[in-house]
Amino acid sequence: MATAKFARDGYTVVHSVNPRSPADQVLDLRTCVRYTAAMVGCLLIRSFTLACELAEHRELVGLPVAVADGGLVEAVSPEAEAQSIHPGQTAREAVGLCPTLGLLEARPARYQAIWDDILNAVERVAFTFEPAAQGLVYVGVDELLTYNRPLDAITGALLCCAPPALEPRIGAAPTRFTALLAARQAAPGATRVVAEEELSTFLGPQPVQAMPLSAEMLRRLRVLGLRTLGDLRALPRSALAAQFGPEGALAWKLARGDDREPLRPQRRRLRLIEQLSLETPLASRPALMVAWEQTLVRLARQQAFRGLAARQALLRAATERDRQWSRTITFKEPLADLNRIWSALRAVLDEAHFPAPLSELVVELCGLEPAVGHQLALPSARSALRARLQEGFRQLKARYGYCPVGRVVEVEPWNRVPERRLALIDFDP
Amino acid sequence: MESSSRTKVGPHRLRPLNTPVPVRLRVDAGVPRAVLQRAGWRRVDLVEEVWRVDDGWWRPSPVARTYFRLALESGHVITLYRDDLEGTWWAQNY
Numbered sequence: 147m148a149t150a151k152f153a154r155d156g157y158t159v160v161h162s163v164n165p166r167s168p169a170d171q172v173l174d175l176r177t178c179v180r181y182t183a184a185m186v187g188c189l190l191i192r193s194f195t196l197a198c199e200l201a202e203h204r205e206l207v208g209l210p211v212a213v214a215d216g217g218l219v220e221a222v223s224p225e226a227e228a229q230s231i232h233p234g235q236t237a238r239e240a241v242g243l244c245p246t247l248g249l250l251e252a253r254p255a256r257y258q259a260i261w262d263d264i265l266n267a268v269e270r271v272a273f274t275f276e277p278a279a280q281g282l283v284y285v286g287v288d289e290l291l292t293y294n295r296p297l298d299a300i301t302g303a304l305l306c307c308a309p310p311a312l313e314p315r316i317g318a319a320p321t322r323f324t325a326l327l328a329a330r331q332a333a334p335g336a337t338r339v340v341a342e343e344e345l346s347t348f349l350g351p352q353p354v355q356a357m358p359l360s361a362e363m364l365r366r367l368r369v370l371g372l373r374t375l376g377d378l379r380a381l382p383r384s385a386l387a388a389q390f391g392p393e394g395a396l397a398w399k400l401a402r403g404d405d406r407e408p409l410r411p412q413r414r415r416l417r418l419i420e421q422l423s424l425e426t427p428l429a430s431r432p433a434l435m436v437a438w439e440q441t442l443v444r445l446a447r448q449q450a451f452r453g454l455a456a457r458q459a460l461l462r463a464a465t466e467r468d469r470q471w472s473r474t475i476t477f478k479e480p481l482a483d484l485n486r487i488w489s490a491l492r493a494v495l496d497e498a499h500f501p502a503p504l505s506e507l508v509v510e511l512c513g514l515e516p517a518v519g520h521q522l523a524l525p526s527a528r529s530a531l532r533a534r535l536q537e538g539f540r541q542l543k544a545r546y547g548y549c550p551v552g553r554v555v556e557v558e559p560w561n562r563v564p565e566r567r568l569a570l571i572d573f574d575p
Numbered sequence: 576m577e578s579s580s581r582t583k584v585g586p587h588r589l590r591p592l593n594t595p596v597p598v599r600l601r602v603d604a605g606v607p608r609a610v611l612q613r614a615g616w617r618r619v620d621l622v623e624e625v626w627r628v629d630d631g632w633w634r635p636s637p638v639a640r641t642y643f644r645l646a647l648e649s650g651h652v653i654t655l656y657r658d659d660l661e662g663t664w665w666a667q668n669y
Contacts, residue, residue, distance in 0.1 A: 563631075564593045564595075
């Protein structure tokens, strides 16, 4: 007979076996659930934006480098930090302080794509994971331990989720905050494990400034002379709560290693993606609109989209030099009709400022759910004609396997190279 | 997660029009003198115009061409160009 209870350190199954025969005993041993203490893994990539850039510009490793977005410094390398450059400064000020500074333009869409790839890889390794920010994801390790996988194998698999050039680190500990501290102390590409019994010893000397608290509370803790978590947990909880309110109580819990809230698993996102690569980068807006529309048409025709409606569309584009552009469009209601989706996207694309001629377009539909019916209008003569035309195209497609009809679009009518002025794009109804 | 086709659509989906066609001709001092057409060699009566097109020099595949508008002995006017990077000759309407 087995009884189950919720313990402070996670779900455990306690067996009280009273076998009537040796056969029952064997059965009970087979069904026994291993007792495991709570263990949270933390995959950390320090200064994610900078790590992404340095992974692609290895020649800049070890030099003062900063990533700037909109004229403001967003991330800096330790070498740049040593020269008094810090996030929030203007790029002009940073270059003034360090003339040899390598200043890179931020590419948010690129970072998001890399992070998505990492999360997809984590999803293949772990059951429960909770992304906290770009470059930081918590993983439920204890539930993997129940499958008789050694901790080394699990942390090794998690490390492989991120490219080594990003210098990922793993921390594993009974609580989320401790796992984060452990990951910060781990060497690049290595793991730091803090077991339940060494939790108190590990947390004691950690600086209070490492806690995820407001800047004001950290300042007051500094003023009060509370330097380490050991200093903090020596105080009664009521005193901290009285002084700082709920944040004080939270700090006390963090300092004692009592933050045992379960991970909030990420909801699986159903999404569909279509991509169009262009041999010659396109700058002409009419040609780009046709290309975007064509990509959306191909996406909407995917078998997986049948009977679904999308809540959100993500448009991504890349230039010849891998500069990225992206926009997320949230629809007012879930849309299943191609024309309505295109109307929403076209409004955004009409106003978009692309950084340079585009060489790759990506359309992604997410937030997919079953479509509901819409009242249709009565057919008109024009729509009947269009329907006949489309039926003709469909028959051509059925006969040849593809639609042999093309549509001439002006790509760059001003171009001095004749073959770049006009192009034929598939007309695929 | 739903698997996506992620099809690399490739350049065949956006096919350029008016692409150049290779042409055979006789050249003298860098100037076309006769062009091989279906009916045979056609002598060039007059070089009406010559111009250069340099474009995309910042790209991996730059364009450097010298265009010739030629009047043939048959009365036809055609446009050819010499690819200055590879030294090949092509016919293309301009």
